[in-house]
Amino acid sequence: MPAHAPPSGRRSLLWIPLLAFAAAYCAAVAVFNAPRSPARAALLPAADRAFSPAFGQTWKLFASPIKSSWSGSVTVRGPAGETAEGDLRERLEHPLPARLFSHSKTWQLGKCYVLHALAAESGEPPRDTDLSRRIARSSCRDELLTTPGLQGLQPFYDRLFTALARERFPGRSLTHFRVRVYETRVRPPDAAERPRVRRLAIDSGWRPIVPGVAR
Amino acid sequence: MTALPVFLRRAEHRHRRLIGAALFRIVLGVSGLEFYLSSYPDRRLLWGPRGYLPHEAFHRLVEPDWSLYGLNGSTPYFEVLFHLGLAVAAAYTVIGGRLLTAAHFVLLASLYMRSPQALDHAHVLARIMLPFSVATVTDAYLSPFARRRRARLRRAEARPPSVSAMAHNCALFLMVFQTSAVYLMAGLWKVLDPDWRNGTAAYYVVHSGLSDTGPVAALAALWPVTTPLTYGTVALEIGFPFLAASRRRRVRLALLSAAVSLHVAIAVSTPLLNFCLVMIACDLLVPRDGDYRSLRRGGWRNHLRRGPRPRERASAEAPSKGPSLPAPRRASPSETPEPHNP
Numbered sequence: 001m002p003a004h005a006p007p008s009g010r011r012s013l014l015w016i017p018l019l020a021f022a023a024a025y026c027a028a029v030a031v032f033n034a035p036r037s038p039a040r041a042a043l044l045p046a047a048d049r050a051f052s053p054a055f056g057q058t059w060k061l062f063a064s065p066i067k068s069s070w071s072g073s074v075t076v077r078g079p080a081g082e083t084a085e086g087d088l089r090e091r092l093e094h095p096l097p098a099r100l101f102s103h104s105k106t107w108q109l110g111k112c113y114v115l116h117a118l119a120a121e122s123g124e125p126p127r128d129t130d131l132s133r134r135i136a137r138s139s140c141r142d143e144l145l146t147t148p149g150l151q152g153l154q155p156f157y158d159r160l161f162t163a164l165a166r167e168r169f170p171g172r173s174l175t176h177f178r179v180r181v182y183e184t185r186v187r188p189p190d191a192a193e194r195p196r197v198r199r200l201a202i203d204s205g206w207r208p209i210v211p212g213v214a215r
Numbered sequence: 216m217t218a219l220p221v222f223l224r225r226a227e228h229r230h231r232r233l234i235g236a237a238l239f240r241i242v243l244g245v246s247g248l249e250f251y252l253s254s255y256p257d258r259r260l261l262w263g264p265r266g267y268l269p270h271e272a273f274h275r276l277v278e279p280d281w282s283l284y285g286l287n288g289s290t291p292y293f294e295v296l297f298h299l300g301l302a303v304a305a306a307y308t309v310i311g312g313r314l315l316t317a318a319h320f321v322l323l324a325s326l327y328m329r330s331p332q333a334l335d336h337a338h339v340l341a342r343i344m345l346p347f348s349v350a351t352v353t354d355a356y357l358s359p360f361a362r363r364r365r366a367r368l369r370r371a372e373a374r375p376p377s378v379s380a381m382a383h384n385c386a387l388f389l390m391v392f393q394t395s396a397v398y399l400m401a402g403l404w405k406v407l408d409p410d411w412r413n414g415t416a417a418y419y420v421v422h423s424g425l426s427d428t429g430p431v432a433a434l435a436a437l438w439p440v441t442t443p444l445t446y447g448t449v450a451l452e453i454g455f456p457f458l459a460a461s462r463r464r465r466v467r468l469a470l471l472s473a474a475v476s477l478h479v480a481i482a483v484s485t486p487l488l489n490f491c492l493v494m495i496a497c498d499l500l501v502p503r504d505g506d507y508r509s510l511r512r513g514g515w516r517n518h519l520r521r522g523p524r525p526r527e528r529a530s531a532e533a534p535s536k537g538p539s540l541p542a543p544r545r546a547s548p549s550e551t552p553e554p555h556n557p
Contacts, residue, residue, distance in 0.1 A: 011376045015223055018385045025389055033400045053279065055343055059397045061336055063404035065411075065419035100482065102253030103489040105261050105333040112332045160267045163260045186422040189415055189436060214259040214266050214290070 024050060032057050068183045070114055070201075074165045077176040077206065086168040088179075106164070113157050114181055117202045155210075162210040179204040226384040227376035230368055233355040234507040236387065237311065238499040240353035243341060244308025246492035247323055250338075251301045253489075258297055262329045264288040273329060282325040300326060311354035312364075320345035337490035343393060344497065350386035352379065387500065394497040395456035398474075402452030411449055414442035421484045431484055448477060459501045464509060467502050474498040 028047040032055075034040040048056070072088040092110040165177040181202035187194050254261055262284060264270040270288035274280050283296055300322035307319040323345065327338050355364045371377045405411040410419060421435035434440050451473050458470040475495050482491040 011223075011227065014227075014376060014378060014381060018381060022385055022389055026392055029393065029396050033396060054346075057339060057343065057396075059336065059400040060404045061397075061401040062416070062420055063401070063411075064408050065416045066423045067419050069423050099486045099488060101488070102249060104486060105254045105330075106257060107486055108333045108335060109261075109267065156267055156272070159269075160260070163267070186419055189418045189438065189441065212265060214263045 025055070028055065029057070033059065067186045069186065070110075070181055070183060071198075072110065072179060072181045074161060074168060075178040075180070076165050076169050076172070076174045077178075078173050079175055084169060084172075086165075088164060088168075091164055091168070106160070109160055113160070114202065116153055116157075117181070117204075121202070158207055159210050159213045161204070161207075163213050163215055165209070166213075167215065174209045176206045176208055177204075178206050227381045229372055230352050230355065230377075230380050230383045232387050232500060232503055233352060233368075234357075234504045235500045235502055236348075236351050236353045236383075237356040237358065237361075238507075239344075239348070239390075239496045240311045240316070241308055241357060242492055242496035242499060243344070243348075244304060244311075244319070246337070246341065246489050246496065247304040247319065248301070248308060249489055249492065250323070250326075251297070251304055254333075259290070259293070261333055262297070262326060263293050264290060266330075268330055268332075277328065277331065280328070282328040283322065284325050284329040296322070297326075309358070310360065311358050312360075313349055313352075316345065316351075316353060317349045320349060335487065335490055337487070337493035340393075340397060340497065341493045344390055344493075347386040347390050347393075350382040351390075352383050390497070391459060391500050394500060395459055397494075397497070398452045398455035402449050402455070405449050405452065411445060414438070414445045417441045417444040417448065420481075435484075451477060464503075464506050467506055468510070471498055471502055474501075 027043075028051045031040060031043045031047040032051075072092065073085055074088050075083055075085040077083050088110075092104065092107045161177055161179050165174060179202070180200060182198050183201040184196050184198045187196060260266045264287075268276075270285070273282075273285055284293060286292075300319075303315065303318045303322055307315045320342075324342050327334055327342055352364070352368065355361055355368060358364065368379070371379050405416070408416065410416040418435050418441045422432055435444075451470075455470065455474070458466050461467055461470075475498055478491040478494045478498070482488050
């Protein structure tokens with residue numbers, strides 16, 4: 001049979017579902033990624049029904065460069081009121097040689113905490129606290145524009161920082177912890193000689209240690 | 216009107232891009248292993264039943280919650296499943312094959328789902344690519360059983376239509392399409408941002424990820440470095456789908472080297488190693504088998520030594536107006552075109 005013979009019979013039966021799926025998938029990807037428009041609004045429910053959440057997607061990779069670096073500290077308080085402070089930076093973010101070999105997941109959680117806490121401070125009403133959407137649309141970074149407040153998520157951040165505080169001060173009896181996050185703005189390229197300014201961006205206040213969190 | 220039938224006919228005869236699929240498997244497998252191992256000491260906090268997101272809260276908040284980690288709330292069950300996932304990720308990386316790909320996908324997607332906030336874009340892309348990868352042949356090269364696998368493929372291809380080849384080629388087309396969509400959208404979103412438009416975005420990316428000191432940061436503060444880097448990134452991302460579809464081998468290989476270089480630079484300057492590994496895995500799907508073979512035979516060196524191919528030289532020397540006949544090509548096994556790759 002010549003190589004350019006058209007598909008027929010059994011071959012057509014095999015190709016039809018494959019091509020139909022491929023065409024539907026390509027169309028759904030186009031709809032998921034299209035800018036807001038009446039056409040997208042009309043087609044999105046069908047694309048969502050067929051391919052969300054497994055194939056839902058947005059790809060704003062570095063679309064708005066982050067202009068700050070973040071560092072944090074945790075202060076703990078014991079039953080007698082004694083306090084101690086420890087740095088969280090190395091715990092959340094691996095230094096350069098180590099980061100070439102591993103990607104810190106706690107850094108990812110810390111980044112979500114910063115975004116949610118800043119949104120809560122700004123008084124924005126809590127909107128999207130649905131974790132499922134994060135599965136479909138990747139990290140909380142995508143929800144930067146529709147940021148949820150801390151309500152609903154605070155208990156989970158308490159568990160995270162309890163574990164980090166216990167790790168930072170092993171063997172000590174702890175009753176409360178307090179997380180402070182500092183923001184250092186990146187200087188604009190035309191003001192590189194100016195000193196970097198570090199400011200306290202988030203202060204969790206004293207929060208009780210959560211019992212029973214695994215390490 | 217005969218283009219589609221011819222395309223389909225060829226797609227059911229031969230498995231295409233087998234070397235790219237094998238490289239994709241290895242790099243994506245390494246990214247999966249990195250995901251398991253980099254947080255190994257934190258596994259109970261990140262994904263365990265008494266960790267950051269407890270078992271009952273996971274079922275209450277996350278929908279769908281079909282994760283295997285949600286089936287049981289005991290720590291021993293979690294430990295067994297986590298270590299099983301680690302072992303399957305290692306086997307997938309080394310051996311490949313459809314069964315191991317499916318197992319790796321189910322276990323890794325379960326882990327992703329268990330702690331959604333610990334994810335970034337790369338994990339989403341990996342989760343989208345892996346189910347397509349189940350339909351592809353990823354173990355025909357760079358696998359302990361590659362020789363046997365290729366013999367089986369040859370037998371299947373001798374009796375067309377090969378369902379395996381059809382599924383493989385269709386899935387690979389969708390994977391390259393998805394990769395192109397990622398690049399195109401990332402580039403278009405960047406065009407909307409003023410820092411990408413004024414050529415300073417690369418400066419901010421490097422300085423927020425590193426610090427203001429060190430050689431990389433100092434280099435990124437120089438506008439002759441930052442501005443071309445910023446505009447080059449946008450041009451690469453927007454041009455990716457068009458360059459990936461090019462019929463010219465040199466273009467596809469140049470695109471691969473540019474995309475891999477970009478992600479190596481991101482891995483050095485930001486704490487996003489896993490993201491870079493997944494993107495590099497997807498980039499490796501773009502070249503065709505002939506492209507990789509030409510690299511092995513020193514295709515770049517030959518090209519530089521010989522200069523442009525006769526057809527390119529002829530078209531460059533042709534008068535600017537009026538149609539011209541294609542010049543005769545010198546037959547070379549390293550330049551055998553594969554125009555019908557999906």
